[in-house]
Amino acid sequence: MTTDTTPEERAQEQEPLGGFGASLQNIFSAENSILVTVLAIVLALIVGAILMVVSDTSAMSKADYFFQSPGDFLSAAWHDISTGYSALFKGAIFDPKTVNGTPSQFFGPITGTLLDATPLIFGGLAVSLAFRGGLFNIGGQGQLIMGAIFAGYVGFAWHLPTGLHVIVAVIAGAIGGGLYGLLVGVLKAWRGAHEVIVTIMFNYAAFLFLGWLLNANGFHDPHVFGQAVSKPVDPNARLPHLFGDSVPTDISLVIAIAAAVVVSWFFRRSKLGFEVRALGFNPFAARTAGINVGRTRILTMALSGLLFGLVGVCQTLGTANANNNSLSPNIDANLGFTAITVALLGRNKPWGIVWAALLFGAFDAGAPIMQASAGIRVEIVSVIEALIVIFVAAPRLVQEIFRLRARRAAAATGGQA
Amino acid sequence: MTTTSIAAPSVGTAAKSGRANLIAGLSQAVIGVYAVFAFGLGARTQHSAKAAVGMALNPNAPGALHMQQFPAAPVAIALGALCTVCGLVRAFVTVSTVGRRWLTSGYVLAFVLAFLVWASAGTSGRGGISLPFAIQNTLIAAVPLILGALCGVICERSGVVNVAIEGQFLFGAFAGAMAATMANSVWVGLIAGCFGGALLGALLAVLANRYHIEQVVLGVVLNVFALGLTSFLYTQVLAPNQSSYNNPPIFQAIRIPGLASIPVIGEALFDNNIILYATFVIVVIVEIALFRTRWGLRTRAVGEHPRAADTVGIKVLGTRYRNVILAGLLSGLGGVWLSIGQVGAFTTNMSSGKGFIALAALIVGRWSPVGALGAALLFGFFGGLGQTLSSLQTGVPSQFLSMAPYLVTVFVVASLGGLVRPPAAENQPFVKG
Numbered sequence: 001m002t003t004d005t006t007p008e009e010r011a012q013e014q015e016p017l018g019g020f021g022a023s024l025q026n027i028f029s030a031e032n033s034i035l036v037t038v039l040a041i042v043l044a045l046i047v048g049a050i051l052m053v054v055s056d057t058s059a060m061s062k063a064d065y066f067f068q069s070p071g072d073f074l075s076a077a078w079h080d081i082s083t084g085y086s087a088l089f090k091g092a093i094f095d096p097k098t099v100n101g102t103p104s105q106f107f108g109p110i111t112g113t114l115l116d117a118t119p120l121i122f123g124g125l126a127v128s129l130a131f132r133g134g135l136f137n138i139g140g141q142g143q144l145i146m147g148a149i150f151a152g153y154v155g156f157a158w159h160l161p162t163g164l165h166v167i168v169a170v171i172a173g174a175i176g177g178g179l180y181g182l183l184v185g186v187l188k189a190w191r192g193a194h195e196v197i198v199t200i201m202f203n204y205a206a207f208l209f210l211g212w213l214l215n216a217n218g219f220h221d222p223h224v225f226g227q228a229v230s231k232p233v234d235p236n237a238r239l240p241h242l243f244g245d246s247v248p249t250d251i252s253l254v255i256a257i258a259a260a261v262v263v264s265w266f267f268r269r270s271k272l273g274f275e276v277r278a279l280g281f282n283p284f285a286a287r288t289a290g291i292n293v294g295r296t297r298i299l300t301m302a303l304s305g306l307l308f309g310l311v312g313v314c315q316t317l318g319t320a321n322a323n324n325n326s327l328s329p330n331i332d333a334n335l336g337f338t339a340i341t342v343a344l345l346g347r348n349k350p351w352g353i354v355w356a357a358l359l360f361g362a363f364d365a366g367a368p369i370m371q372a373s374a375g376i377r378v379e380i381v382s383v384i385e386a387l388i389v390i391f392v393a394a395p396r397l398v399q400e401i402f403r404l405r406a407r408r409a410a411a412a413t414g415g416q417a
Numbered sequence: 418m419t420t421t422s423i424a425a426p427s428v429g430t431a432a433k434s435g436r437a438n439l440i441a442g443l444s445q446a447v448i449g450v451y452a453v454f455a456f457g458l459g460a461r462t463q464h465s466a467k468a469a470v471g472m473a474l475n476p477n478a479p480g481a482l483h484m485q486q487f488p489a490a491p492v493a494i495a496l497g498a499l500c501t502v503c504g505l506v507r508a509f510v511t512v513s514t515v516g517r518r519w520l521t522s523g524y525v526l527a528f529v530l531a532f533l534v535w536a537s538a539g540t541s542g543r544g545g546i547s548l549p550f551a552i553q554n555t556l557i558a559a560v561p562l563i564l565g566a567l568c569g570v571i572c573e574r575s576g577v578v579n580v581a582i583e584g585q586f587l588f589g590a591f592a593g594a595m596a597a598t599m600a601n602s603v604w605v606g607l608i609a610g611c612f613g614g615a616l617l618g619a620l621l622a623v624l625a626n627r628y629h630i631e632q633v634v635l636g637v638v639l640n641v642f643a644l645g646l647t648s649f650l651y652t653q654v655l656a657p658n659q660s661s662y663n664n665p666p667i668f669q670a671i672r673i674p675g676l677a678s679i680p681v682i683g684e685a686l687f688d689n690n691i692i693l694y695a696t697f698v699i700v701v702i703v704e705i706a707l708f709r710t711r712w713g714l715r716t717r718a719v720g721e722h723p724r725a726a727d728t729v730g731i732k733v734l735g736t737r738y739r740n741v742i743l744a745g746l747l748s749g750l751g752g753v754w755l756s757i758g759q760v761g762a763f764t765t766n767m768s769s770g771k772g773f774i775a776l777a778a779l780i781v782g783r784w785s786p787v788g789a790l791g792a793a794l795l796f797g798f799f800g801g802l803g804q805t806l807s808s809l810q811t812g813v814p815s816q817f818l819s820m821a822p823y824l825v826t827v828f829v830v831a832s833l834g835g836l837v838r839p840p841a842a843e844n845q846p847f848v849k850g
Binding site for chain 2: 191193
């Protein structure tokens with residue numbers, strides 16, 4: 001193969017490359033519908049239910065004598081599933097017990113969902129922005145940690161007037177994430193290093209860097225002995241509440257919706273957005289059309305990192321921070337990877353991402369309640385989220401399971417296994 | 418996944434490679450000058466301090482080789498200067514592709530040696546930097562990387578990108594630890610762990626080949642799935658009942674008589690457990706199988722030109738399914754090494770990015786088993802560096818030493834850039850017709 005002449009090699013390279021970008025574009029648009037999405041969620045919840053039962057050792061011990069007394073096992077299994085999912089619902093949407101409670105009790109679960117959805121909107125937009133340029137940014141963890149470090153540092157080390165401080169801190173966080181993303185873009189565009197490997201490695205580097213900072217003089221909070229925590233951010237730098245102090249929703253929700261509008265505009269109307277999309281479809285055609293491929297890739301990664309930096313801002317300056325608005329080692333809360341699933345479920349469209357973020361935000365908000373009242377650990381949520389994405393990505397699998405009639409006779413793609 | 422990595426220079430930077438070399442070379446030279454000042458002229462190497470290199474794992478044993486010493490400052494300065502020269506050559510002299518690879522290797526080697534000389538300066542009281550200990554740490558860190566990279570080689574040579582090596586490690590480690598505990602046998606754990614890896618491999622194969630999900634995305638989502646599932650089962654089932662589910666026996670070291678008494682390398686190489694020996698045997702087997710057997714020829718044909726392979730009667734999809742699942746056994750073994758080969762328990766996210774470093778090793782090793790072995794040993798050295806230097810009191814924060822394997826991976830992947838070419842049909846679902 002290596003003895004081929006240059007044009008042939010070029011053609012061979014072109015094919016997979018075009019395929020890669022185009023398949024990233026089309027991955028969730030072809031023969032997909034809202035029905036498939038709903039069925040995918042149902043399937044994932046069914047698998048989650050099976051997991052709940054299988055992981056409950058006392059229920060499984062009843063399965064040993066299933067044929068003597070199936071009722072025992074079935075009722076134990078049903079108990080697991082129903083308490084689990086009803087607790088999830090109560091924690092995420094609405095708890096009937098709070099009908100006569102205070103407004104903050106009544107709206108508590110739903111505002112919790114909004115709170116958890118906000119960083120996911122930023123993150124989902126970040127991943128989708130890179131996706132549409134044919135780049136796969138799995139460096140969200142690192143970029144949001146860098147954003148959090150920048151925002152946190154400006155928040156506690158600088159002392160600016162009310163109003164100005166929070167704006168400067170938010171911008172600093174965005175710049176932090178953006179620079180870290182830019183670095184990936186530079187390595188990709190100038191050195192040809194694959195962004196998937198580089199971003200993963202940068203995730204670990206950022207995590208370890210944060211771990212060092214939190215114990216370093218100037219960053220570590222001297223009032224908290226023996227704990228890796230930074231100094232708390234000034235009250236001036238905290239994101240203001242949106243609906244009064246009793247409800248935890250903060251202004252970042254508005255910024256997130258605005259970001260969705262901006263990203264939507266970016267792809268529809270802006271020149272750079274057009275170039276990014278063109279690059280995602282076919283880099284060779286894009287270059288032929290006069291687009292500077294390297295520059296566009298660098299800017300794409302920088303913008304994606306910038307949005308991830310805003311995730312770090314939410315986690316540090318927002319009400320989502322449970323640590324008195326200071327940095328801690330687990331500041332990323334695995335949002336970098338959840339964001340990928342959000343972008344995929346939202347099919348890389350800004351408003352789809354908002355809906356997907358609300359769904360996954362509801363899971364994330366309900367999970368701790370489920371763990372507290374039904375004894376099912378929160379980690380199950382990431383299993384369900386990954387399964388939803390897998391099912392949505394494989395519409396034919398869902399159609400086969402539910403015996404849906406395929407829209408097009410998919411004879412050519414018939415399985416040969 | 419690497420489809421874009423080969424294409425990137427040819428698309429974006431063909432005209433700019435001169436400028437890119439200038440920038441890269443100059444920044445390397447600047448770092449080289451820094452190495453001269455920090456390692457050669459820093460406080461640690463002053464007052465004619467001597468670098469110390471230990472030659473035995475247990476220096477007090479009878480007949481053990483003595484520690485070797487040499488002046489630290491001049492050696493470190495010379496190595497730093499060599500770094501600078503490599504950088505300047507790269508910046509201002511047009512060199513061939515092969516020459517560039519040698520320059521990069523020389524640069525990395527000189528820089529690392531300069532650092533090690535600096536780190537070991539004046540540590541003769543603490544036994545110096547122990548060579549056998551470094552080899553041992555390298556091997557321990559490299560085993561999962563080698564196995565994961567081999568898994569990746571087989572998958573990608575058959576045209577399926579496997580980014581889910583990380584998840585396969587976790588499945589293997591989890592299944593290995595749990596089965597070994599319940600059966601109280603490492604061998605049951607080994608088999609269960611391998612099948613754990615193969616199970617995720619099977620899932621990857623079906624979703625990629627039958628349902629045509631984009632394979633890089635699929636791999637990443639499968640990693641999220643594997644991490645979520647093992648973490649959930651760990652916190653829900655294993656952690657509350659550690660003694661009955663997560664207290665496995667551990668593979669014991671087997672000392673090979675004769676070979677193990679070779680000075681310096683003997684103890685480090687020939688006093689290890691069976692998985693480590695098996696890993697090196699598997700490298701040889703896969704290398705021969707891939708390039709010398711009918712199976713290997715067919716595998717490579719399916720990965721390079723599936724249409725042609727199909728035309729001559731090779732079952733493309735069958736080959737892909739079989740290879741991805743078989744390769745999963747290897748990744749599973751890598752997971753087994755993590756849980757019952759080393760630690761003796763499963764913990765959440767215990768693979769910590771090793772699956773991705775294995776992926777980088779496979780690219781750096783240019784999709785060949787022996788090349789992947791070399792790259793995995795390189796990354797393994799940096800993975801074990803923190804352990805190797807732990808007793809030397811270098812003052813370098815442990816977090817920065819832990820960062821080394823990740824940053825070196827980025828550096829190597831970035832220096833190699835467009836010099837590597839993946840199998841042509843990688844990441845392309847095959848549709849017969």
